[in-house]
Structures are given as C-alpha cells and as structure tokens.
Amino acid sequence: MSAADATGWETVIGLEVHCQLATAEKLFCGCPNRFGQPPNLDTCPICLGLPGVLPVLNRQAVDFALAVGAALGCTAHPQSVFARKHYFYPDLPKGYQITQYDRPLLTGGAVPVDAEDGSVRAVPLTRIHLEEDAGKSTHDATDATLVDLNRAGVPLIEIVGEPALRTPEEAGDYLRALRAIVRYLGVSDGNMDEGSFRCDANVSVRRRGATTLGTRTEIKNLNTFKGVQRAIAYEAARHVDLLEAGQSVTQETRLWDDAAGRTRGMRGKEEAHDYRYFPEPDLPVVELSAAELRAAAEGLPELPAARRARFVDALELTPYDAGVLTAERALADYFEAALAAHPSNAKGVCNWITSELLARVPAGDIATGPVAPVDLGRLVALIDDETISGRIAKQVFDHMLAGEGAPDAIIEARGLRQVTDTAAIEAACRAIIAEHPDQLAQFREGKTRVKGFFVGQVMKATRGKANPQQVNALLDRLLAEDASDP
Amino acid sequence: MSGPLCEAREALVRGERTSVELTRACLARIEATDERINAWLHVDAAGALAQAAEIDARRARGEHLGPLAGVPVGLKDIFLTRDLPTTCGSRILEGYRPPYDATVVARLRAAGAVILGKQNMDAFAMGSSNENSAFGAVHNPWGLDRTPGGSSGGSAAAVAAGHCLGALGTDTGGSIRQPAALCGVVGLKPTYGRVSRFGVIAFASSLDQPGPLARTVRDVAALFEACAGPDPHDATSADVPLPVGLEAMPRDADLAGVRLGVPAEYFGEGLEPGVAAATQAALDRLRALGAELVDVHLPHARYGVAAYYLVATAEASSNLARFDGVRYGQRRPGADLAAMYGATRDAGFGLEVKRRIMLGTYALSAGYYDAYYRKASQARTLVRRDFDDALDTVDAIVTPVSPTTAFRLGERVDDPLAMYLADVFTIGCNLAGLPGLSVPCGFDEAGLPVGLQLIGRAFDEATLLRVAASYEDATGWCGRRPALCEEAP
Numbered sequence: 001m002s003a004a005d006a007t008g009w010e011t012v013i014g015l016e017v018h019c020q021l022a023t024a025e026k027l028f029c030g031c032p033n034r035f036g037q038p039p040n041l042d043t044c045p046i047c048l049g050l051p052g053v054l055p056v057l058n059r060q061a062v063d064f065a066l067a068v069g070a071a072l073g074c075t076a077h078p079q080s081v082f083a084r085k086h087y088f089y090p091d092l093p094k095g096y097q098i099t100q101y102d103r104p105l106l107t108g109g110a111v112p113v114d115a116e117d118g119s120v121r122a123v124p125l126t127r128i129h130l131e132e133d134a135g136k137s138t139h140d141a142t143d144a145t146l147v148d149l150n151r152a153g154v155p156l157i158e159i160v161g162e163p164a165l166r167t168p169e170e171a172g173d174y175l176r177a178l179r180a181i182v183r184y185l186g187v188s189d190g191n192m193d194e195g196s197f198r199c200d201a202n203v204s205v206r207r208r209g210a211t212t213l214g215t216r217t218e219i220k221n222l223n224t225f226k227g228v229q230r231a232i233a234y235e236a237a238r239h240v241d242l243l244e245a246g247q248s249v250t251q252e253t254r255l256w257d258d259a260a261g262r263t264r265g266m267r268g269k270e271e272a273h274d275y276r277y278f279p280e281p282d283l284p285v286v287e288l289s290a291a292e293l294r295a296a297a298e299g300l301p302e303l304p305a306a307r308r309a310r311f312v313d314a315l316e317l318t319p320y321d322a323g324v325l326t327a328e329r330a331l332a333d334y335f336e337a338a339l340a341a342h343p344s345n346a347k348g349v350c351n352w353i354t355s356e357l358l359a360r361v362p363a364g365d366i367a368t369g370p371v372a373p374v375d376l377g378r379l380v381a382l383i384d385d386e387t388i389s390g391r392i393a394k395q396v397f398d399h400m401l402a403g404e405g406a407p408d409a410i411i412e413a414r415g416l417r418q419v420t421d422t423a424a425i426e427a428a429c430r431a432i433i434a435e436h437p438d439q440l441a442q443f444r445e446g447k448t449r450v451k452g453f454f455v456g457q458v459m460k461a462t463r464g465k466a467n468p469q470q471v472n473a474l475l476d477r478l479l480a481e482d483a484s485d486p
Numbered sequence: 487m488s489g490p491l492c493e494a495r496e497a498l499v500r501g502e503r504t505s506v507e508l509t510r511a512c513l514a515r516i517e518a519t520d521e522r523i524n525a526w527l528h529v530d531a532a533g534a535l536a537q538a539a540e541i542d543a544r545r546a547r548g549e550h551l552g553p554l555a556g557v558p559v560g561l562k563d564i565f566l567t568r569d570l571p572t573t574c575g576s577r578i579l580e581g582y583r584p585p586y587d588a589t590v591v592a593r594l595r596a597a598g599a600v601i602l603g604k605q606n607m608d609a610f611a612m613g614s615s616n617e618n619s620a621f622g623a624v625h626n627p628w629g630l631d632r633t634p635g636g637s638s639g640g641s642a643a644a645v646a647a648g649h650c651l652g653a654l655g656t657d658t659g660g661s662i663r664q665p666a667a668l669c670g671v672v673g674l675k676p677t678y679g680r681v682s683r684f685g686v687i688a689f690a691s692s693l694d695q696p697g698p699l700a701r702t703v704r705d706v707a708a709l710f711e712a713c714a715g716p717d718p719h720d721a722t723s724a725d726v727p728l729p730v731g732l733e734a735m736p737r738d739a740d741l742a743g744v745r746l747g748v749p750a751e752y753f754g755e756g757l758e759p760g761v762a763a764a765t766q767a768a769l770d771r772l773r774a775l776g777a778e779l780v781d782v783h784l785p786h787a788r789y790g791v792a793a794y795y796l797v798a799t800a801e802a803s804s805n806l807a808r809f810d811g812v813r814y815g816q817r818r819p820g821a822d823l824a825a826m827y828g829a830t831r832d833a834g835f836g837l838e839v840k841r842r843i844m845l846g847t848y849a850l851s852a853g854y855y856d857a858y859y860r861k862a863s864q865a866r867t868l869v870r871r872d873f874d875d876a877l878d879t880v881d882a883i884v885t886p887v888s889p890t891t892a893f894r895l896g897e898r899v900d901d902p903l904a905m906y907l908a909d910v911f912t913i914g915c916n917l918a919g920l921p922g923l924s925v926p927c928g929f930d931e932a933g934l935p936v937g938l939q940l941i942g943r944a945f946d947e948a949t950l951l952r953v954a955a956s957y958e959d960a961t962g963w964c965g966r967r968p969a970l971c972e973e974a975p
Contacts, residue, residue, distance in 0.1 A: 050585070093812075278859055
C-alpha cells in the first residue's frame with residue numbers, strides 16, 4: 001500500500017526504460033561497444049560527430065531489438081524510420097540524437113509481471129524504438145565539465161510502457177521482469193550500476209474510481225530499482241498533498257535526489273526543449289526482411305515465466321525455488337545442466353544449488369565458477385546412491401570448490417567412499433564396544449543415550465565413511481546381544 | 487573535344503609530359519592570376535609537387551597507375567582532406583585539419599590524381615555568387631567584376647582560368663551547374679546516391695551531391711568515373727552499375743533517335759535576352775544534330791524554389807548544430823555553456839548561414855512542422871513526379887542553367903530573394919534526385935558565357951554526357967578561353 005492508496009487516491013505510473021544493447025559495435029559506427037574503458041578511447045570520427053561523417057546502421061542492433069519485440073509480443077513494422085532529435089549539449093556530438101519518432105521499429109506488446117497472488121499480469125507497452133546513446137558528462141570540483149564519448153553511439157532500445165502500473169512495488173516488479181527478459185535474451189546485461197538499464201517514471205494520481213488521468217510529472221535520474229520505487233512513492237504523495245491542499249500539479253520533469261529522498265523540479269531552461277524532430281536524411285528507411293522477422297521469433301529462448309512454470313509443473317519444484325532458479329538465465333541453465341547429470345532428483349539438485357552453491361559462489365559467477373554443473377549433478381547422484389553420505393558430500397563439495405574437479409575422482413583420491421559392507425561395519429562396531437567396557441556398562445544400566453557415543457566412535461573410526469543408518473541398526477543389535485549374552 | 491585533362495593524361499602515358507611539369511604549370515598559373523580571382527583557399531604546392539614526383543617515379547618504374555595518374559586537380563573546400571586545412575568557406579572551421587579523407591578524395595588519390603589544394607566557396611555551400619565566403623568573394627575570370635556563381639565558384643573559376651585540369655564541387659541546388667555555366671565550363675551533378683557524401687561537409691543531406699567540373703564533357707566524364715560508385719560509409723549511396731569508358735565517347739556523333747524534352751516552364755519571363763538567344767540557338771543545333779525536340783510539362787516547377795528553401799534550410803539547421811566550439815574549430819568563451827555556444831556560433835557563422843539556420847529552425851519548430859517541412863516534402867514529391875512523367879517520354883530534358891549570365895559582385899548581396907532565384911532552373915534536379923549537366927552554349931552580348939542544362943533519368947548520366955559531348959563537338963564553345971588566360975604563363 002502506498003501513501004496515495006491509503007488516502008483514497010490511485011497512483012498511475014508509466015515507465016520509459018532505456019536499455020543498452022550488448023552489440024559488438026556501436027549503432028552507427030564500428031567502434032567497440034564496451035564499458036569501463038579510459039575516456040574517449042572507443043571513439044572515431046563518426047561517433048565524435050566530426051564534419052562530413054555519416055551513420056551506417058548496425059543490423060545486429062536491429063536483430064537484438066527484434067528479439068525483445070518477439071519476446072514481448074510486439075508488432076514489428078516492416079518499415080521504420082530514424083529521426084533526428086535536436087538539443088545542444090557537450091556530450092551530444094552532432095547536436096542531435098538519432099532516434100525513432102513517428103515510425104518506430106516495434107509497437108504494442110506487453111511485459112508479463114508476476115503478481116503477489118501468483119498470477120501473471122501483462123503490462124501493456126506503447127512502443128519500443130532504437131536510438132543512439134549520448135556521451136557522459138562529469139562535472140568536476142574545479143567547475144569544469146569533462147566529456148567522455150565512449151558511450152556516444154551505443155545502441156539503446158527505449159521501451160515505453162502504457163500508464164498501467166498502480167503501485168511503486170508493481171513498478172519495481174515490472175522493471176525486474178523486463179530486466180530478466182533482456183538478460184535472458186542475451187541482448188543486454190541490464191546493469192543499472194553501469195547505466196545499461198535506465199528508467200524514467202511518469203507519475204500522476206487520481207481519485208480512486210476516476211477514469212481520466214491526472215497531470216503527470218516525469219522523474220529522471222533513477223539509478224536503482226529501490227530508487228525507482230522510493231521516487232514514485234514520494235512523487236505520488238507530493239501530488240496528493242498538492243491536490244488535497246487545493247493546488248494543482250504542474251506538468252514538468254523532476255530529478256530524483258536519492259540521498260535527500262525527494263524529487264526537485266528542473267530549472268525551466270533545462271527542460272524547455274523543442275526537439276525539432278524530422279526524418280534522418282542520412283539513413284534509408286529500415287526495411288525488415290521476412291527472414292529477419294522469422295529469425296527473431298525462432299531464435300527466442302524459453303523466457304523466465306515459462307521456465308518457472310515448467311520447473312513447477314514438470315519438475316515439481318516449489319514456486320519459490322523455481323523463482324530463485326529462473327531469476328537469471330545463467331542460473332537456470334546451470335540447474336538444467338546439473339539436472340541432466342542426475343535427472344531423477346530435481347529437488348535435490350535444486351537444494352544443492354540454492355543452499356550450498358549460492359552460499360559460496362555469487363550467482364553471476366556460477367557459469368564460470370569452479371564447480372561444473374555436471375559435477376554438481378553427479379555429487380547429488382552419489383549421495384542418492386549412498387556412495388557417500390550427506391556429510392561426506394560437503395567435504396567433497398569443498399574440494400570441488402577448490403577446483404579439484406569431478407566428485408568421483410575426489411572421493412577415490414581421498415578414500416571417502418561410504419562403507420556399506422555390513423561385515424566391515426559390524427567388525428568396527430564390535431571393536432568399539434570391546435574397547436569401551438565402561439560405556440557398555442553404563443548402557444546396560446539403562447543409560448541408552450550412551451548409544452550416541454558408540455555411533456560417534458564408529459563414525460570416527462571409519463572416518464565418516466560408514467553408512468550411518470547401518471551403524472545405528474548394527475549397534476542396536478550388538479548392544480542388545482551383549483546384554484542378553486554376557 | 488577531348489579536353490585538357492584527357493590530353494594531359496595521354497601525354498603523360500606517352501611520356502611526352504611529366505606530372506611535375508603539369509603541376510608546376512598549374513601552380514604557375516595560380517601564382518599569376520589567383521590574386522585577382524581568389525579561387526583558392528589553400529594551395530598545397532609542396533604536397534602537390536611531391537605527389538607528382540612520386541607518380542612520375544612510379545611511371546618510370548613501369549608500375550600500374552590509376553586512371554588519373556599525375557593529373558593536377560582541385561577540391562572545393564567542402565571535402566575533408568587528411569592533414570590539409572578544410573574550412574568549408576567559414577570562419578568557424580578556420581585552422582581545422584581533418585583526421586581523414588572524404589571517400590571521393592581517397593578515390594581521386596587512388597586514381598593517381600595530384601591534389602593541388604582547396605578551393606574557395608560560399609560558406610557551407612550556401613550561396614549563388616561566392617560572396618558568402620568568409621575568405622573573400624571569387625572573381626569570374628571572364629570579367630573580374632563579376633561573380634563566378636556559387637557555391638562551387640572557386641572550383642569553376644579555377645577550371646576556367648586553367649589553374650587545374652578539373653575540380654570536384656558539390657551541388658545542393660545548382661552549386662556545380664550554375665557556376666559552371668557562369669564560368670563557361672562543364673559541370674555534372676550526378677544522380678543522388680551516385681557519388682559518396684562521406685567526408686563531405688553536409689549542407690542539406692537529402693539534396694547534396696558531389697560532382698566534377700572541367701573544361702570539356704569528356705574531362706568531366708573521366709573525373710566522374712574515378713569518383714562515382716557505392717560506398718559502405720554512405721548508407722544513401724546507391725549500388726547501381728557505373729558505365730565505363732564514358733570519356734571515350736565517339737567524336738562528332740549525331741543525335742539521331744534521341745528525344746529531348748523542352749519544358750515551357752523553364753523558358754518564361756525572367757530569362758535574360760542573351761541567355762534566351764543562346765539557349766534557343768542550342769536547341770536548334772541539337773535538332774540539327776538529329777535530336778527530336780518534344781514539348782514536356784513540369785507543372786509543379788513553380789513550387790520548387792519554395793520547397794527547396796524549406797527542405798534545405800531545415801536540414802542545414804540540423805547539420806550545422808555540430809559546429810558548437812566543443813570539439814573542433816573556433817571557440818569563443820562565454821560565461822556559461824549557452825553563452826559559449828552563442829558567442830562561438832555568432833562569431834563563426836556568416837550572415838547567410840545564420841539566416842538559413844534560423845529559417846530552417848523555424849520550419850522544424852513545434853507547430854510549424856506540418857505547414858512548412860511536411861508541406862515542402864509533399865511539394866518535392868510532386869516535382870519529382872513531374873520529372874518522372876516527362877522522362878517517361880524523353881531521354882533527357884533541356885533547359886537553361888541560370889536565368890542570367892554572371893552578375894556583378896555586390897549586385898544582389900542585399901536581396902537574398904533575388905539571389906535565391908539564381909537557382910530557379912537548377913533546384914528541380916536536386917529535389918528529384920536526378921542527374922543534371924551544364925555545358926557551355928555560347929555567350930551573351932557582354933561576352934559572358936551561357937550554360938545549357940541537360941536533366942536525365944536517375945543513374946543515366948551516360949545519356950547526358952553523350953548528348954553534351956555531341957553538342958560540344960559540334961559547337962566548340964569549350965575552346966574559348968577568358969582573356970586573362972592569354973597573359974598567363
């Protein structure tokens with residue numbers, strides 16, 4: 001419940017997400033598209049906006065955008081048009097951004113968002129279009145502005161949602177769902193810290209039951225999922241306060257100040273833009289071939305919601321576990337690869353991943369970490385066929401984490417195989433009983449809890465390799481024998 | 487006529503001349519007369535002689551050389567040249583040295599051409615008289631008190647004065663053809679997309695097209711062949727096969743079977759008597775050569791100037807946004823960012839460039855876009871359709887290039903509308919994306935050259951060149967030189 005809900009107001013939220021595409025090269029030139037390089041290293045005359053340069057469209061960016069469109073059920077338009085959007089800023093080298101305006105690549109579609117009750121809600125989209133990113137300005141302590149144009153020309157898709165979200169939490173769920181999808185598709189790393197997944201929020205409020213929209217404000221500078229939710233909640237409450245005081249909301253762009261926990265209006269000059277859009281004359285109309293459209297649809301991987309449902313229905317995992325495993329495509333892929341090595345115990349493989357592996361290896365590193373999925377599946381199989389006990393398995397797992405390889409080899413090399421030979425275990429039990437007459441006497445006096453001592457001693461003597469159930473059963477028998485047959 | 491470029495090429499191949507000799511001769515003529523003409527913004531004498539010496543040495547070694555090997559040419563200062571100053575005729579780029587060559591420059595170099603230097607022009611190719619150059623007007627070799635036309639005025643004047651054997655210009659609304667006509671040389675605006683625009687400073691991206699200027703049709707054909715063709719760096723360049731061997735067109739060919747359209751709309755009032763007489767004589771000559779002259783109609787031609795000045799200025803206002811003083815060119819300090827932009831652009835851009843940026847900004851503004859830019863785009867479609875319809879029935883259209891011969895410098899500077907009308911016959915080609923060629927067709931009573939325009943079907947430059955060559959062979963107007971050339975070395 002947000003503050004707005006509590007007072008009989010309804011919050012209406014529409015999000016615009018800018019998502020960088022992880023293409024090899026930039027959108028209109030051959031510069032590498034990568035993060036974290038020294039300033040202005042990844043630039044050329046084209047992305048620097050030198051005189052005389054012309055853009056040439058990178059079709060990989062089109063393919064990536066089409067994949068997102070296919071995943072979200074958008075309509076892909078056989079012809080779309082780039083346009084120029086004009087404003088002056090030092091990190092915008094040409095004085096205009098090449099974007100799409102009245103004829104975008106994709107329209108319609110929806111983002112499937114999980115509701116709290118387990119149902120899935122389709123949040124409708126207005127459009128998705130391709131555009132180039134601007135560079136990055138940093139204002140330093142000496143009042144100078146430093147411009148890094150590595151980011152200039154990096155491909156973006158702008159995903160414009162309908163004003164169909166109603167709570168900050170739902171907005172957060174929507175963003176997480178969208179981020180999971182672009183990551184699943186492999187078209188973006190969806191990294192908010194590095195700015196490859198950014199969000200602006202349009203917020204308005206209205207009396208519950210009203211059908212027309214209130215005046216909206218646009219909030220920028222939202223850099224974390226939590227920040228998005230806090231900013232929306234703040235802004236909605238601000239609108240309600242204004243309206244309840246008989247004032248009106250001014251349509252404007254506001255910046256979120258995360259440290260202060262509030263939004264503030266931008267100065268009029270900063271937002272008074274007439275972008276003077278017109279069709280980009282340097283680029284022909286973007287034509288989509290039937291082959292491209294087919295490839296986008298056929299190349300689509302199983303998306304998180306479908307995979308989650310399959311894990312629950314076919315593998316009988318709990319919805320919670322299925323949700324954890326499918327949050328990242330790499331993790332779900334890891335699970336399925338491990339399961340392939342031991343298909344009979346999905347729950348066991350799942351538990352080992354969620355409680356043991358994720359406790360030791362960050363989710364993002366699992367695919368490249370020391371424990372190969374086939375080895376983890378094998379480890380669970382070795383527990384299930386009683387080659388090792390669960391306790392020994394944790395030792396084996398430590399060795400696997402240390403990079404020692406497959407569990408069979410570790411067990412063999414370190415002699416960790418579980419002893420299930422009844423004769424051998426019985427011999428060990430008899431030896432322990434013979435070595436501890438005092439404890440045997442206590443047992444006979446009725447202190448049956450002393451049995452635990454014998455179990456411990458047997459396990460110690462066998463270095464944990466004896467099957468604990470067998471040890472228990474045998475001790476029950478042998479201790480009783482001794483009592484009746486002195 | 488073969489032409490000085492083709493003749494020089496043959497003499498080089500036969501070993502009768504060296505490129506160093508030809509280059510020295512050009513440099514000497516520049517030295518002798520350019521103080522009066524002002525056709526050049528930068529002459530790279532040392533670089534040109536070094537290129538020429540290298541070509542001569544390679545020829546002496548028997549290496550395979552390109553089709554323009556050793557031929558000295560000039561470039562309008564709108565083409566980016568690695569390590570050579572490129573100003574676009576504007577203060578805002580004074581001192582700018584680009585890090586790369588335009589595609590056409592690279593192609594000329596690969597063909598072996600010797601680059602003499604960079605030629606004067608109206609700033610950012612905006613003008614019809616060369617008086618909008620920040621570095622002084624160009625004077626017409628046929629009358630030094632006259633304009634050479636614009637915006638490729640430096641290139642046309644340099645070719646006319648014998649400073650170079652050919653030049654590359656650009657044509658957005660007539661900027662190759664009109665100065666070619668006013669200076670008595672041949673100029674070709676190729677089909678939009680035929681010659682790469684990569685590395686050519688943009689004025690109006692949907693209209694701009696680079697092309698050659700030279701003394702004769704065959705010389706123009708040789709340059710055209712060397713620089714045309716698709717370019718992976720220009721998404722608007724077209725992958726249409728280029729006819730080869732154009733400059734080897736047969737001598738004195740007749741025009742039997744060629745249908746030429748004559749649009750009444752281009753022969754109405756406003757045409758100077760001298761231009762009207764020379765053009766009529768040219769039509770008669772074409773008929774005598776065997777061509778069939780047919781009346782055609784271009785009913786929307788009268789919307790051309792208005793549509794052109796909306797589309798061209800709108801695109802220019804966008805293309806010139808990058809000249810902000812941040813990364814290159816001249817920068818003027820300001821109290822804040824907006825003041826720096828304002829001061830830089832105010833000091834860097836001349837009056838005409840500012841006028842067009844303001845016109846274009848207005849035409850694209852919220853609330854005006856539909857009335858101006860969209861309407862102009864629609865008019866443009868109608869103009870294009872007129873040409874397509876006419877060219878369904880004829881092989882080419884014949885018109886005057888300019889309503890007047892070279893006017894006096896200063897005569898129209900205070901009347902931009904009169905200046906804009908200098909392009910009334912040439913802008914249709916650009917709006918329609920079609921090829922257009924200007925070939926000398928006589929002189930007016932003051933002894934100033936008159937040009938004849940041929941407009942062809944898309945990618946059919948070959949027909950224009952063939953008809954023009956035939957006409958040229960029959961008339962010999964190209965053989966006349968301005969008096970100033972007589973005194974030159």
